Amino acid sequence: MLLSVKDLHTSYGKIRAIKGISFDVAEGEIVTLIGANGAGKSTTLRTLSGLESPHEGSITFNGEDITGMKPHDITKKSLIQVPEGRRVFPQMTVAENLDMGAFLRNDKENIKEDYERVLTFFPRLQERKNQKAGTLSGGEQQMLAMGRALMAKPKLLTLDEPSMGLAPVIIEVIFEIILKLNEEGITILLIEQNANLALGISDRGYVMETGIIKLSGTGEELLANEEVRKAYLGED
Amino acid sequence: MEFFVQLLIDGLTLGGMYALIALGFTLVYGILLMINFAHAEMFMTGGFIGYGVLNLLGSESTIATVSDTLPFMSFLQSTQPFFTTTAVGFILMMLLTFGISAVLTGLLGITIERFAYRPLRNSPRLCALISALGMSLFLQNFVLLAVGHRMVFPTPEFLANLDAVPLFGAIRIAPIDLIIFITCLVLLFTLDRFVSKTKLGKAMRATSQDKDAAGLMGININSVIALTFFIGPALGAVAGTFFGLKYGVVTFNMGLFPGIKAFTAAVLGGIGNLRGAMLGGFLIGVLEALASGYISIAYRDVITFAILILILIFRPGGLLGESVVEKV
Ligand SMILES: Nc1ncnc2c1ncn2[C@@H]1O[C@H](COP(=O)(O)OP(=O)(O)OP(=O)(O)O)[C@@H](O)[C@H]1O
Ligand SMILES: [Mg+2]
Numbered sequence: 001m002l003l004s005v006k007d008l009h010t011s012y013g014k015i016r017a018i019k020g021i022s023f024d025v026a027e028g029e030i031v032t033l034i035g036a037n038g039a040g041k042s043t044t045l046r047t048l049s050g051l052e053s054p055h056e057g058s059i060t061f062n063g064e065d066i067t068g069m070k071p072h073d074i075t076k077k078s079l080i081q082v083p084e085g086r087r088v089f090p091q092m093t094v095a096e097n098l099d100m101g102a103f104l105r106n107d108k109e110n111i112k113e114d115y116e117r118v119l120t121f122f123p124r125l126q127e128r129k130n131q132k133a134g135t136l137s138g139g140e141q142q143m144l145a146m147g148r149a150l151m152a153k154p155k156l157l158t159l160d161e162p163s164m165g166l167a168p169v170i171i172e173v174i175f176e177i178i179l180k181l182n183e184e185g186i187t188i189l190l191i192e193q194n195a196n197l198a199l200g201i202s203d204r205g206y207v208m209e210t211g212i213i214k215l216s217g218t219g220e221e222l223l224a225n226e227e228v229r230k231a232y233l234g235e236d
Numbered sequence: 237m238e239f240f241v242q243l244l245i246d247g248l249t250l251g252g253m254y255a256l257i258a259l260g261f262t263l264v265y266g267i268l269l270m271i272n273f274a275h276a277e278m279f280m281t282g283g284f285i286g287y288g289v290l291n292l293l294g295s296e297s298t299i300a301t302v303s304d305t306l307p308f309m310s311f312l313q314s315t316q317p318f319f320t321t322t323a324v325g326f327i328l329m330m331l332l333t334f335g336i337s338a339v340l341t342g343l344l345g346i347t348i349e350r351f352a353y354r355p356l357r358n359s360p361r362l363c364a365l366i367s368a369l370g371m372s373l374f375l376q377n378f379v380l381l382a383v384g385h386r387m388v389f390p391t392p393e394f395l396a397n398l399d400a401v402p403l404f405g406a407i408r409i410a411p412i413d414l415i416i417f418i419t420c421l422v423l424l425f426t427l428d429r430f431v432s433k434t435k436l437g438k439a440m441r442a443t444s445q446d447k448d449a450a451g452l453m454g455i456n457i458n459s460v461i462a463l464t465f466f467i468g469p470a471l472g473a474v475a476g477t478f479f480g481l482k483y484g485v486v487t488f489n490m491g492l493f494p495g496i497k498a499f500t501a502a503v504l505g506g507i508g509n510l511r512g513a514m515l516g517g518f519l520i521g522v523l524e525a526l527a528s529g530y531i532s533i534a535y536r537d538v539i540t541f542a543i544l545i546l547i548l549i550f551r552p553g554g555l556l557g558e559s560v561v562e563k564v
Contacts, residue, residue, distance in 0.1 A: 051448055071451030080452070087449040089442050100442050103435070104454035152454065 001060075002027040002187050003048075003079075003156055008057035010040075010047045017043040019211040020057065025156065030178070030188040032198040032219070034232055035208030041191045042084045044208070045158050048189075049081045050074045062155065076104060080154035084161055084191075086145040090134025094125050097133050097144055101151030111151070118147040121177055139170035146177065157181065158189040163197070175201060195232035199223045207232075241407050243529040244522060249413040249482070251521020252420030256475040257498030258505070258513035259427065260468030266444040266508035267464050268357075270364050274348060274371035275472060276495025278341050282473020283486040284379055286337040287387050293329050294320045295390055326394035330415075337477050338470035345469030346462050354458070372491075380488040387487075389480035416478045423471060424514050431510060440464060444508065497524070497540075504544055506557025515555060520544075 003025040010018045018040040025031045033041050046052045048059060050071040058067045061079050088097050098118060102111045119126045122143040128136060133144055142162055149157060159178070163171040171194070179201055182188050192198035199205050202219035207228060215225065222228050257279050264272045291298040292309075296316060303310035319329040352371050356363045400408035431437035442450040443460045451457050479494065480486045501520045505512025520540060527539040547555065 049452060051451065070456070071448070072454045072456045075452060075454035083449065083452065087446050087452075089445045089449065091445055092438075092441065096438060100438065100450075100453045100455075103439065148453075 001025065002029075002062060003189070004060045005044075005048070006058045006060075008044070008047060008054050008059065010043050010052050010054045012043075012052075017211055018047070018054075021208070021211070021213045022057075023206050023213060023216070025187060025189050027187055028182070028185065029203045030182050030190060030201055032190045032192055032195075032202040032205040033208055034192055034195045034198065034205060034222075034228075036231070038210070039208040040211045041208055042160055045081055045083075045160050045189070045191060048074075048079065048158060072104075075152060078153060078155035080149045080152045080157055082145045082149045082157065082159045082162060084164070086138075086141040088133040088136070088141050088144050088148070090132065092133055093130050094133055094136070094144055095129045097148050098125075098151050101148035104152065114151055114153070118150050121150070121180075122147055139166050142166060142170070142174060146174070150181070154186055156187045156189060158191075160191045161193060162190075163192060163194045171197065193232075195228065196223070199228075238405060238407055239529065240526075241403075243525045245403075245407075245409050245413060245417075246529075247522030247525030248518060249416045249420075249521070250525060251518035252417055252424075253475040253478055253517075254494065254498045254501045254521050255424060255514045255517025256420060256471045257494055258501040258517045259424075259510060260472045261499050261502040262505070262507055262510060262513040263440075263464050263468045265502070266510075267440070267461055268353070268364075270353070270361065271368070271499070272468070273365065273368040274352075274375060275468065276491030276498075277372050277375040278345055278469035278472035278491075279476040279479070279494060279498075280486070280488065280491035281344060281375060281379065281476070282337045282341040282469070283389075283476030283480045283490060284383055284387070285340050285473065286333050286477030286480055287389050287486050289333045289336045290329070290390050290392070293332060294392055320393050323394065326392055329392065334419075334474055334477055337473045341473035341476075342466035342470035345465040349462060349465040354461075376488050376491075383488075385488050386485060389484050389486055391481070391484060395481075412478075412482050416482065419474070419478070423474065427467070427471070428510065428514075436460075436463065500541070500544055504547060504554055506554025509554065509556045512554055512556035519555075 001024045005024065006022050007020045008018060008022070009016070009020055021044065033044065035041050043052060047054050050069050050073065053068050058065060060066070061077055064077065066074055066077060066079070089100060092100070098115060102114070105111055124140055125143055125147060128140065133141065136144060146162065162174050166174070175197060178188060178190065190198055190202065199219040199222050204218050205216065205222045206213050207215040207222065215222065215228065217225070257275070260275045260278060261272065264270060264275070292302065292312060294316060299312045299316055303313060318325040348371055352367045353364050356367055395411060398411040400410050401414055402408050431440060439450065439455045439460050440463065442453060443455060443457055447457055475494070476486070479490065497520055498517065501516030502513045503516070504519060505514070505516030523540050523543055524536050528536040531539060551557070
């Protein structure tokens with residue numbers, strides 16, 4: 001397994017946001033976590049990236065225990081997150097934001113290549129290279145956040161609700177790129193409210209509810225599941 | 237006209253020092269959203285360290301006393317004439333004085349952050365503020381007890397013998413003012429380039445804009461914060477040493493007024509904004525000089541602060557303060 005999470009608990013003070021979840025992601029997979037607001041999805045990704053420290057449980061990535069490591073050390077291991085709400089650096093230009101993604105790399109030639117590659121993925125960013133990221137539209141910021149993450153050469157890319165607040169056309173672009181990245185060998189762990197779309201492209205999925213994992217299965221199984229259809233696809 | 241230019245020169249040298257101190261306030265605020273009340277004491281400590289180094293290199297009596305207790309320091313006796321009488325020696329002595337003062341004060345800044353602020357980083361903001369006030373009192377009293385309340389700053393012989401530099405007409409600029417002004421410009425320019433162009437500088441900007449996201453980029457947040465707490469105090473120390481050279485004295489509470497003025501400069505420019513702090517520093521320096529020249533020294537601060545309040549009424553974010561970009 002590329003990523004293996006065992007009995008993970010994370011709290012914010014007295015609020016127990018995740019209460020013992022276990023799941024894993026194999027190399028090459030697309031895995032989706034779905035769940036209602038407040039289920040603990042973002043907390044899970046934040047804990048994986050070291051932004052929150054778990055008080056119980058373990059995270060193993062690429063054969064190494066990364067539980068409790070600092071965010072910058074986890075980034076060094078090529079576990080890269082595209083955070084909820086994009087979190088681009090608003091006062092920096094698009095080009096500078098992409099540079100920051102390559103912060104830990106020193107291979108100038110390859111960085112340049114990857115930079116060009118990101119711009120072919122997201123031609124919109126090319127035109128806005130010298131614009132401050134804070135002035136981009138929501139969709140452009142999402143593209144930038146993804147491009148920035150790609151600059152770090154992820155082995156596992158985690159994405160926290162990349163479709164949030166975006167127009168359907170843009171969502172389609174984003175999902176196409178997720179698929180393309182996966183074909184190129186990047187393993188994907190995706191969080192989505194848009195369960196239909198996400199499960200449709202996923203090998204496997206997990207359903208979270210108030211801090212625990214309620215259901216798991218292949219994308220198709222979950223899409224066919226009665227409960228999932230009721231709760232997340234708005235069908236009765 | 238000559239009077240005006242003379243005041244302008246005074247204001248710009250004073251302003252350069254304010255700008256150097258203001259940068260420390262604004263850098264720390266930009267990254268931790270904290271007003272480092274102890275920063276004025278970095279200026280003061282820097283001045284005292286500068287005083288110590290300068291005496292150690294150039295004062296025969298100090299060297300004699302030190303060599304008595306620490307025999308391995310007696311080599312200073314042979315270098316003293318070189319430092320005090322030759323031009324190269326003088327420049328070298330200045331570089332050493334400012335360099336040592338900046339580095340030691342920078343290390344002090346890192347230490348203070350590590351032990352007085354970092355443990356409180358996740359506590360309510362007031363806690364760090366109180367800790368900073370405590371640090372400020374501690375440093376003042378420490379210097380008062382360990383060194384003294386008022387020390388006469390040595391004027392290097394070489395500097396004293398330099399003639400005022402004629403600018404145009406009858407306008408002359410004192411060598412020390414020229415040195416201060418040029419050094420300030422060089423440091424401000426270098427810092428500006430460092431922050432906008434180098435990898436480490438960009439990491440500082442990223443950290444100040446979004447700490448979590450910076451961490452996700454692989455930036456070690458604690459190292460960046462430590463760097464910030466080195467640069468700010470180091471620049472403050474340069475200003476403190478200049479203060480000693482220009483006014484010929486350092487006192488344990490000398491940080492108070494320059495500290496307030498520099499903080500005001502940072503707010504005036506837009507706190508968190510580096511160029512704003514530089515601009516604010518020069519503006520306050522010039523305002524102060526003009527007010528004391530044309531109106532009255534007694535009203536200098538009243539006038540300066542009145543203008544500050546006026547500007548802030550119309551631009552509450554400061555002159556160069558960016559309107560907060562809404563995060564989507
Ligand atoms: N910084 C915080 N401080 C305190 N409680 C928090 C914090 N962040 C999240 N929580 C709480 O933890 C729980 C899980 O939050 P989390 O953000 O992980 O949910 P989520 O599944 O990502 O929800 P959403 O779909 O709305 O993004 C919620 O009850 C939330 O209120
Ligand atoms: Mg969330």
